[in-house]
Amino acid sequence: MKKPPFLQLAFFFILFSAGALATQAYMPDLKKQITDTYATLKSNPEPAIHVETPQPIKLELPAPRIILPIPEGIITKEYDKHLYAGENNGFGLIEDESHFKKLIEEQKLELVNHGAGYEVMALTHSHPYITPYSKIVLEGLGQAFQTQTDKDSFFTITSVTRTPEQQTSLKRRNRNATSGISSHSYGVSFDISYIRFNGKKGSNRAAQKKLEMILNEFQESDKIFFIKERKQSCYHITVR
Numbered sequence: 001m002k003k004p005p006f007l008q009l010a011f012f013f014i015l016f017s018a019g020a021l022a023t024q025a026y027m028p029d030l031k032k033q034i035t036d037t038y039a040t041l042k043s044n045p046e047p048a049i050h051v052e053t054p055q056p057i058k059l060e061l062p063a064p065r066i067i068l069p070i071p072e073g074i075i076t077k078e079y080d081k082h083l084y085a086g087e088n089n090g091f092g093l094i095e096d097e098s099h100f101k102k103l104i105e106e107q108k109l110e111l112v113n114h115g116a117g118y119e120v121m122a123l124t125h126s127h128p129y130i131t132p133y134s135k136i137v138l139e140g141l142g143q144a145f146q147t148q149t150d151k152d153s154f155f156t157i158t159s160v161t162r163t164p165e166q167q168t169s170l171k172r173r174n175r176n177a178t179s180g181i182s183s184h185s186y187g188v189s190f191d192i193s194y195i196r197f198n199g200k201k202g203s204n205r206a207a208q209k210k211l212e213m214i215l216n217e218f219q220e221s222d223k224i225f226f227i228k229e230r231k232q233s234c235y236h237i238t239v240r
Helices: 006-043 078-087 097-105 132-148 164-173 205-220
Strands: 118-120 155-159 189-197 224-229 234-239
Touching (some): 132 234, 189 205, 205 224
């Protein structure tokens, strides 16, 4: 193998030495630049990325009003509590259709057809009107139901306020209907089906269980009374 000429070796050595000297000269500057950059970043750190923690849903439910204690001795059946609450909650018994219309004009009854967590089905023997406070409680039930299920879920209301004439007519049609005065005739009662959820008729044990849990919570907080009516497949609810 032919050895490289002496001049080529000398030239290569000179270039290598120059490169090494340049590197040595540059390294302190590079080190100083890195040190300065780090100090700047340390003194002026970038703002931390703030990730909001989801807050639990808080339902604004109406506070219990002054609840009249139920006198001992007059309540012989569970339904008597509903009648007592109706008689002592609001404006009293709705006498007839003209009285019913007057209460609407005076804004003592408010329309309910649908809202968050609930809808009112087409009614034949009652009117979709209840007292303002009863509507607040109903909306609280709907919101609570959606919280326990999902934002699109809803239950179905099958009966609301009836005049005495409507109650009599219903009794002729349905032998299971209450005889005489009904708590539905005070504007504070409504029925929620436990076989109709999300617009579909049929058994839905999961939804029914959650709805009944919510009703129990509202009853324990003195907002409602409720009875499970098995023949009608509904929960009869009276606002206190």
